[in-house]
Amino acid sequence: METTVKKNAKTRSKKPSGKTGKMENSEFHEFFVDELKDIYWAEKHLVKALPKMKKAATSPELASAFEKHTEETNNHIATLEQVFQLLDEKAQAKKCDAMEGLLKEADGVIEDTDAGTLIRDAGLILAAQKVEHYEIATYGTLIVFAQNMGHNDVAELLQFTLDNEKATDVVLTEIAESYVNEQATAE
Numbered sequence: 001m002e003t004t005v006k007k008n009a010k011t012r013s014k015k016p017s018g019k020t021g022k023m024e025n026s027e028f029h030e031f032f033v034d035e036l037k038d039i040y041w042a043e044k045h046l047v048k049a050l051p052k053m054k055k056a057a058t059s060p061e062l063a064s065a066f067e068k069h070t071e072e073t074n075n076h077i078a079t080l081e082q083v084f085q086l087l088d089e090k091a092q093a094k095k096c097d098a099m100e101g102l103l104k105e106a107d108g109v110i111e112d113t114d115a116g117t118l119i120r121d122a123g124l125i126l127a128a129q130k131v132e133h134y135e136i137a138t139y140g141t142l143i144v145f146a147q148n149m150g151h152n153d154v155a156e157l158l159q160f161t162l163d164n165e166k167a168t169d170v171v172l173t174e175i176a177e178s179y180v181n182e183q184a185t186a187e
Helices: 002-014 027-056 060-086 097-112 118-148 152-186
Strands: none
Touching (some): 027 118, 097 118, 118 152
8 A cells, every 4th residue: 555655646746737847748738739730620621611601691791701700710820830830749630520510500501591681691690600609719728728838838829819719709799780680580
């Protein structure tokens, strides 16, 4: 019993605290990098889907918001590539099942609604906000992970992207509440 206690104490003392070291060789660091690969895939596929959503939008404001978000998503991709570089990791995408599903939903909105209607715009806003909320949750968590591992430079970069995702969500809400939802109910 005494030997087991001493052995466990030694094992515990060798583990990094999570706030002082970068933990490159830790299982948690590997998990973190894996999740970065996941959101990298998500952003790369979103940037391909946004022009289709722009084309499907009825209102010029929503089309403009999708165009702006396409540009911002390209910046998010570049930011993630910078994050991988800071971590001495290859910028590699890993299929994101969540984003794949969300983008299929957006395609479904386009297929299931009539072109030129604000019902379609309301559906596109719903689909886009689902994407934004997924990204907000992901980036928020990745920031905390980075901070806990001492990757403050990475956390700062991810914070910029998170702030941008939140701002996009606000813009979509404003478009929906300004006229789209109300006019969609009248169609």
